[in-house]
Amino acid sequence: MQAFNFQTSTSLTQSSKLKTQKSPSSPFLVIENVSKVYPTPKGPYTVLEDVNLTVQQGEFICLIGHSGCGKSTLLNMVSGFNTPSSGEVRVGSKRITQPGPDRMVVFQNYALLPWRTAFENIYLAVNAVYPNKPEAEKRAIVRDHLAMVGLTEAADKKPPQLSGGMKQRVSIARALAIRPQVLILDEPFGALDAITKEELQEELLKIWNDNRATVLMITHDIDEALFLADRLVMMTNGPHAKIGEVLEIPFPRPRDRARIMEDPQYYKLRNHALDFLYNRFAHDDE
Numbered sequence: 001m002q003a004f005n006f007q008t009s010t011s012l013t014q015s016s017k018l019k020t021q022k023s024p025s026s027p028f029l030v031i032e033n034v035s036k037v038y039p040t041p042k043g044p045y046t047v048l049e050d051v052n053l054t055v056q057q058g059e060f061i062c063l064i065g066h067s068g069c070g071k072s073t074l075l076n077m078v079s080g081f082n083t084p085s086s087g088e089v090r091v092g093s094k095r096i097t098q099p100g101p102d103r104m105v106v107f108q109n110y111a112l113l114p115w116r117t118a119f120e121n122i123y124l125a126v127n128a129v130y131p132n133k134p135e136a137e138k139r140a141i142v143r144d145h146l147a148m149v150g151l152t153e154a155a156d157k158k159p160p161q162l163s164g165g166m167k168q169r170v171s172i173a174r175a176l177a178i179r180p181q182v183l184i185l186d187e188p189f190g191a192l193d194a195i196t197k198e199e200l201q202e203e204l205l206k207i208w209n210d211n212r213a214t215v216l217m218i219t220h221d222i223d224e225a226l227f228l229a230d231r232l233v234m235m236t237n238g239p240h241a242k243i244g245e246v247l248e249i250p251f252p253r254p255r256d257r258a259r260i261m262e263d264p265q266y267y268k269l270r271n272h273a274l275d276f277l278y279n280r281f282a283h284d285d286e
């Protein structure tokens, strides 16, 4: 187990800023001075203000914060479904202004076409992005990704015939079949029961370990973040939400849930995140 020098919240914030600014390897994904203001009938509403984050290629980042603080808004600016009011998001050296197949999103509600089979849902995405690939290759990509998530037998089933966990597996397979550089997961396991959620977390880690996409994942579950992430980004409450702190998760990989939960550092990190969310940035509505 690696040594973890537990720091105060202030020094954690400073060290994460230092890491962001002075990291020796070149940053892959950069969120720079991003603010988002929505027009509303009551006037402009500043959801996010001056958000800065630098992510290395292949990093697994979890994002946590109270409901409504702007997590989806922030990740929608990485996927390109939303644009910053000021500041910019870059992937590689490219400024993000629209969605693209280099950044795929998995949503909590699966977003599958209910009248298409699991195979067809994935095939449609592959075909849209790689229309000129030979038919046999496209079908092989779909089969490989169905197998990757353990759904070979369910290829011909339609979403209403699948469990929540199976639907989310199809949705993850569809996103990965495009070979995105960035995988964005918006609370993907929020609607699943605890056992299915743990199974899918483990599958996700295995898949990430094999293909090392850069992952940005929203969660409300601190234990999920501690199991999955390299860093946990904690957001302050909106309006004018910012990144309050970034926690480094030091547990070595491959991770074993039982082993990390026996580690005293686990509870220090967990309590630190809980204190951030429920004392320092408590939310009246929760």
Ligand SMILES: Nc1ncnc2c1ncn2[C@@H]1O[C@H](COP(=O)(O)OP(=O)(O)OP(=O)(O)O)[C@@H](O)[C@H]1O
Pocket (backbone or CB within 6 Å): 038, 039, 040, 045, 047, 065, 066, 067, 068, 069, 070, 071, 072, 073, 074, 238
């Ligand atoms: N198009 C819009 N116009 C006006 N306000 C919006 C718009 N989209 C989001 N908001 C507001 O911005 C704030 C942030 O929303 P967002 O969905 O990003 O939060 P979130 O942290 O992802 O929340 P949750 O955890 O509940 O999903 C909320 O107050 C929401 O009502």
